[in-house]
Amino acid sequence: MVECKYSVMDKETKSKIITLSAKLRNHSLKMALDAGKNGSHLGGGLSLVEVFATLYGIVISDENRNPANSNHDRVIISKGHCVLSYYSVLNEFGLLSDEDIASFETNGSILHGHATRDLSRGIEFSGGSLGLGLSYAIGVALAGKINNRSYKVYAIVGDGECNEGIVWEAFMSAAHFKLDNLTVIVDHNKLQYDGNLTTIMNMGSLKEKLDAFGFNTNQVDGHDVEQLVEAFQNYVCDKPNAIIANTLKGKGVSFMENRKEWHYSVLTQEQYDLAMSEQSIKI
Amino acid sequence: MLTFNSLNFRTWSKLGQRGAFFGLAVFEVVEQFDNTMILTADLAYLTGLERFINKYPEKFLNIGIAEQNMLGISAGLAHEGKIVFATTYASFITMRSCEQMRHYLGYMKSNIKIVGSGAGLIMSYSGNTHYTFEDLSIVRAIPNITILSPADATESVKVALAAAEFVGPVYIRLTGGLNTPMVYKEDYNFKIGKAITLTNEGDVTVFATGSMVYNSLEAAKILKEKGILVRVVNIHTVKPIDKECIKVSNDCSKLLVSVEEHSKIGGLGGTVAEYLCSKSNHAPLLRLGIADEFRHAGDYTYLLSENRLLPEQIAHDIEEKYLSLIP
Numbered sequence: 001m002v003e004c005k006y007s008v009m010d011k012e013t014k015s016k017i018i019t020l021s022a023k024l025r026n027h028s029l030k031m032a033l034d035a036g037k038n039g040s041h042l043g044g045g046l047s048l049v050e051v052f053a054t055l056y057g058i059v060i061s062d063e064n065r066n067p068a069n070s071n072h073d074r075v076i077i078s079k080g081h082c083v084l085s086y087y088s089v090l091n092e093f094g095l096l097s098d099e100d101i102a103s104f105e106t107n108g109s110i111l112h113g114h115a116t117r118d119l120s121r122g123i124e125f126s127g128g129s130l131g132l133g134l135s136y137a138i139g140v141a142l143a144g145k146i147n148n149r150s151y152k153v154y155a156i157v158g159d160g161e162c163n164e165g166i167v168w169e170a171f172m173s174a175a176h177f178k179l180d181n182l183t184v185i186v187d188h189n190k191l192q193y194d195g196n197l198t199t200i201m202n203m204g205s206l207k208e209k210l211d212a213f214g215f216n217t218n219q220v221d222g223h224d225v226e227q228l229v230e231a232f233q234n235y236v237c238d239k240p241n242a243i244i245a246n247t248l249k250g251k252g253v254s255f256m257e258n259r260k261e262w263h264y265s266v267l268t269q270e271q272y273d274l275a276m277s278e279q280s281i282k283i
Numbered sequence: 284m285l286t287f288n289s290l291n292f293r294t295w296s297k298l299g300q301r302g303a304f305f306g307l308a309v310f311e312v313v314e315q316f317d318n319t320m321i322l323t324a325d326l327a328y329l330t331g332l333e334r335f336i337n338k339y340p341e342k343f344l345n346i347g348i349a350e351q352n353m354l355g356i357s358a359g360l361a362h363e364g365k366i367v368f369a370t371t372y373a374s375f376i377t378m379r380s381c382e383q384m385r386h387y388l389g390y391m392k393s394n395i396k397i398v399g400s401g402a403g404l405i406m407s408y409s410g411n412t413h414y415t416f417e418d419l420s421i422v423r424a425i426p427n428i429t430i431l432s433p434a435d436a437t438e439s440v441k442v443a444l445a446a447a448e449f450v451g452p453v454y455i456r457l458t459g460g461l462n463t464p465m466v467y468k469e470d471y472n473f474k475i476g477k478a479i480t481l482t483n484e485g486d487v488t489v490f491a492t493g494s495m496v497y498n499s500l501e502a503a504k505i506l507k508e509k510g511i512l513v514r515v516v517n518i519h520t521v522k523p524i525d526k527e528c529i530k531v532s533n534d535c536s537k538l539l540v541s542v543e544e545h546s547k548i549g550g551l552g553g554t555v556a557e558y559l560c561s562k563s564n565h566a567p568l569l570r571l572g573i574a575d576e577f578r579h580a581g582d583y584t585y586l587l588s589e590n591r592l593l594p595e596q597i598a599h600d601i602e603e604k605y606l607s608l609i610p
Contacts, residue, residue: 117391124362126391129382135352136387139359146320146341147363166383169352176347 009229013058017225021053022281023092025252028084029275031104032267038105041113043249043262044158045084047189047222051245052089054228055154055185064151065093067122071151076137079158079187080114080127081264087111095122131164133157134184138170141182141240153182160192163201168213174240175214183232183241184215187222189249193263206244215242222247254278285311285440287470295436296465298331300457301400303436305331308443309368313339316366316447322357324350324371330400350380354395358387361394366447372406373399373415373456377422388452389425396446396453403458403494403544404573404586411580416573420549422454423522429475430521432456434496435466438519441473449475456521458493458544460583466496466517478518478525485512487605488532488539492518492551495542495571498587501594502542502601509598511605524554533565538605540569542597544587547572569604571597 025046032040055075056065064073077086087104090096096111100121103109110118114128124140125133137155144151161167174182186206190197197203210217218231222245231243249263250256253275267275276282285291285307295303305321309332313319323330325348336343346353350371357367369376376399377384387393399418406413422428431446431453433439439457446453471479481496482503491499496517503513514536516528533539539559541552552570559565573590580586587593591600 126386129386132355132383132386135355135383136359136362138352139356140362141359142344142356143360143363143365146360146365149363166349166351166355169347169349170355173346173349173352173356 009226014225017053017057019281020057020092021050021225022279023283024049024053024085024088026276026279026283027088027091029253029267029272031084031088031101033269033272034102035105035267037266039264039266040084040105041081041264042084042256042267043191043259044079044187044189045082045086046251046253046256047247047249048082048156048187049085049251050223050225050228051156051185051187052085054225054232056089056093058229059232065122067095067119071149073152073154074124074137074140075122076125076133076140076153076155077115077127078125078131078133078137079156079161080133082156082187083111083113083115086115090122130158130161131166134167134170137182137184138173138177138179141174141179142177144181145177145179151181154185155182156185156187159186159188159190159197159206162186162203162206163192171210171213171215178238179240180235180238183243185243185245187247188244189247191249191258191260191263193260195260210242210244215240217242217244219244219246223251252279284314287437289468292437292465292467295440297462298436299461299463300433300436300439300459302331302461304398304439304443304457305370306334308440309335310338311440312443312447313342315444318364319366319368319447320344320360322346322353322367322369324348324353324375326371330370350375351383354380354383354387354397357395358391358393366394366396368396368398370398370400372413373402373418374413377415377418377454381421384422384428384454385425389427392427392452394450394452396455398455398457400457402456404590405458405460405583407582407586408580411577416544416546418454418456419521419543419545419551420553423549423554427452428522429453430456431475431519432458432493432521433519434493434517436463437465437467438473442519445473445475456493463494464497466500473519476520476523476525478516478520478528480528481515481517483514485514486535486537487511487601488514488516488536489542489601490516490518490529490532490540490551490555491542492521494544495592498592498594498597499542502597505595505598506602509602511602513601518551521551521554524558526558529555529558533559533562536566537608538569538601539566540571540601542571542592544592545572546575548575567604567608569601571600
């Protein structure tokens, strides 16, 4: 059974996670600025800020965040391009150093546009090619069951990524193997590279589909940390868990929100300044 | 505990490469490596895994007809310390899930042993969808994957054990059907990356792999009667190729030949050619293999014959080339 260590979301905790989210958003924008003309995946990075803040800040304990602990929780980023907020949260918790962050998108760096497995830095999976992380997470969760380990597996996938067939093969197997130690978080920002999800390839209701695939599915506002915490707590024995996080691509920057042009783009100094002027908390 | 002796080799040859691998060798593997798991994509019974499943239900997973997901799950299990054997037909595992091979095995170096069964033309009347003559070329181009291609049932047992012991991604190519001919009648040493020279007399060297090792030995017998002595080398490890062996063979041969139940493009012949072309002088290389086209289906012997891979055809083509080199 899942131990509930965060059953009460007190005001102090909520405020801590909101502050952490602001910090991650600030940090992501700075990384995008520093990437210069190489550009970066802003839209899908910013949509996951609150998810990462909640997951790393409250759901996963300090002990279970430590990769040196063999029973640490496994976070598997299938949506490999969300590195701005992902690297930011790893940096926040000391898994990536400031030097690592400074090397983002420089020649020969370990930190390029898609996260590459580096277990000592808490990066479990090499992402980039969409759809490949979820099956991997199924294997890791299965091994947890087989080896009688108590670690939890969190897999982050994009909604556009769900166009890929292997994602549905993986969904199918998650329920079959009764992986209640797995939580799949779908970043449902409703925008993919070429435009609106429903225009490009209308998948209908992800919630209905995941329910039908045997998941314990929770659909929440992916920028509301209270709703996220509640969803992470919701647990049904023998069922894999899914959180459909309704998010906004480019969340937190008015001129990026819900704009496909900001899927991958260069952030100029002027744009950075403008984006930062909109941040309620600057850290 | 498996005993490597002539009597057993005869019994194993009746099972063929796949039967010996999954009906016998995997039990030995599990005894030596308790953290082994076997995954299949709805091909357990055809693969001959029934006994294994009965004995070790907890070490077996059927992922259904989903080869891509199977490799993803294999990689996740390998991430947690399992030695994973993932198997289905060679055609599906190397092509349907080609990118998964590249990603999980090549890029991420997951400790997975992919076992492609029914490689080459053995799938006979199932037709071209089930033939596999591109796998060596495809897998060879991916970094970090060791490619093993056993010559007979006994060698497939040795390959299973060696692959389990070897830490890193491996692709194992199983050829031939049931009642496969024996290349090895006595026990011998098998080492990944070390080619085995089976007959070492003559100025023609044949590099053969998989099912074609036996056919090449038979071809060599025919040629011997005609006064042409042929060295036959078993290249059981296609990658990394035994460069020293090719070099030595080149130095002592007027003609080099590659024989494989695989496309002439990019497989064993391609590997040897790539190595040789860097040499300032080398013997000509005759590449024998499957033609670059999809043909009509037929039985195994018919298909081999259509591609000139029967012993007498191999002998004929070598003789023709050899005689053409005499001024």
